[in-house]
Every structure is written in structure tokens, then in C-alpha cells.
Amino acid sequence: MNPAEALLDHLRSGLTPFLGLPHGTEPSPVAGVVLGVPYDGGVLNRPGARMGPWAIRTASLGLGRLPMPLRLQGPEEEQRSYAAQGWVDGGNIPTRPFDMREALGTVESVCSAWVVQGARTLLLGGDHLMTLGALRAHAKQHGPLGLLHFDAHPDAGYGEVWGTPFHHGTWVRQAITEGLVDPTRTVQVGLRAPRFEDGELAFLRKAGVHMWTPWDLKDPRLSSQLHGDLARVGQGPAYVSVDLDVLDPAFCPAVAEPVPGGLSVMELISWLHHVQRWAQPFVGADVMELAPVLAGTDDSVRVAAHVALQLLA
Ligand SMILES: [Mn+2]
Secondary structure (H helix, E strand, C coil), rough: CHHHHHHHHHHHHHHCHHHHHCCCCCCCCEEEEEEEEEECCCCCCCCCCHHHHHHHHHHHCCCCCCCCCCCCCCCCCCCCCCCCCCEEEEECCCCCCCHHHHHHHHHHHHHHHCCCCCCCEEEECCCCCHHHHHHHHHHHHCCEEEEEEEEECCCCCCCCCCECCCCCHHHHHHHHHHCCEEEEEEEEECCCCCCCCCCCHHHHHHHEEEEEHHHHHHHHHHHHHHHHHHHHCCCEEEEEEEEHHEECCCCCCCCCCCCCCCHHHHHHHHHHHHCCCCCCCCCEEEEEEEEEEHHHCHHHHHHHHHHHHHHCC
16 A cells, blocks of 8 residues: 555544554564554653554654655765565554553563564554563564663663662663673663662663763764764664653653753754664664653654654665
């Protein structure tokens, strides 16, 4: 179905699959699957991310799927393929809002059912803890993963909150501890939030994770080191995780923990272009933490839809 037909089909059916992709909830050997994660029980402060998947899908309707070439001038023109070629929208993962461990298990088992068929995954969140379920599914299939993680926060928090070590600020530490990611192929971009404790950065440094603040990204002396880091993540099976709070609240305020001083949409999309230069495409990706109820306009939602589209371009 071409995009125009997909739009007409949406008008007829009232269904809103991401980008008008074919809807298919039965795991099958497709190129990739988009899965919503309507869960926000791991949010510490401002919930609402459980509504993210519906909002992103609605905002994606009518978007073209033929991405702009990376350059229209000069010798470096790079054509990009039709976005989400061979992908389906697998609907939402039915995470019940009452039990965090069960929700994580549901995300893992639904992702696994697609991953064993050879499908790549794109999660639309949902809170960031749910990334842990997807990483468990992919690591079981591919072994330890490279991780390119865009976030204002390192998400490697220590200690328990309300009696559990699982919340949306601890999944990276869990993933390293469980051996789901290769820390030497793990790179975090955009970190800037004020911290509660020093142990997080020490843990990540000791593990071998490379971390970049928005100010590091601007330093021309660090440019080749940064490009080396981004390339290294993709030298094996890799996962790309975007917490929308990596963006400045000027661009995307509808997140649980907005932190001033973040990336612009253009900067984030520029970094995502590096992902498309990896020798092998990412095995899984996600766009997390959109809480559409937390902002009065749909600007954040539109940004989320475009970031998700760029991942599939
Ligand atoms: Mn996060």
C-alpha cells in the first residue's frame, strides 16, 4: 500500500498504525515491527508516558515516508531508502499498569516473539524502564549489544526507591549488571541533569561507558573522539534508545523530567544520521518518555513522531 492509499485506509478504518504501516499483531518474519508500550509505572515524578504510543501514531499520520537525502548540495549527497520498508505496526504491548515486573516480562516476551523471527523492533514509549525488557529480548538473540543512548540522565541510579531498584532511572545499570549490553560499546549522549549521587558516573566510567554532555558535543577538539565513539557502538549488534528529555524543553516539554540546556531537534536528528552509516542496521530502537498530557500543545508529539521516523529512514 502506498502512503496515499494508507492515508485513505486510515480515513476509512479509523485505525492509526505508525506511518500508516500495515497492522499485524501476529509475530512474523518481517523486516521490523513498531510496538507501543503504554506503561509509566516506572516514572518517579510526573506520569503520563503511558499515553505516548497513541499520540505518536496519530502525529505520524500523513507524514511522507521518503526521507530527504542527507545532502542536496555538494559531492556528499546520500540517498536514503524508503522509511520503514517491510515494517509492520504490531500494536501495543499489553502491559498492565499495576505490576512493574510483570510489565517488564510482557515487554520481553512480546519483543522476543518478533526478534526470534528476525524482526527489528522500534518501541514507542512509555517510560524508559521498559527499554530493559527489549534489551533482554535482543541480548538473548544477539548476545551483548552496543547501546547508543540519548538522554539528559545516565539512568544508572543506585539504591532503591519505594522498595524497588527498578524505575525509569536505573535501567542502564541493570542492563550492564545483567550483561545485556557491552559497556565498551555503550555511549551516552546529552547528559546534563543535576544528580542526587556520585556513584552513577563512577559506575559507568569503571564499566567502560563513554559519556557526553551537550557541551562536550560542541567542543571541536573532541570531534574525532565523538565520531569514533558513535562508530564503535555499531561495530556489532546495537540498540538505539532515545529519551526525549535529551531535547531541550523548548522543543519537547512533554516529558516526565524536562532538563534545560538540551539538544535541539536538528542536533538530535544529525546524531541519528550517524546510525544510518553503521555497517549493520540497529537490531532495536526506541523513542521513550513522551507524556502528551504534560504539555498544552501537540508540538512535543510531532517532534516524537519525526524522531521515530528518522530512526527508520
Ligand atoms: Mn531515560
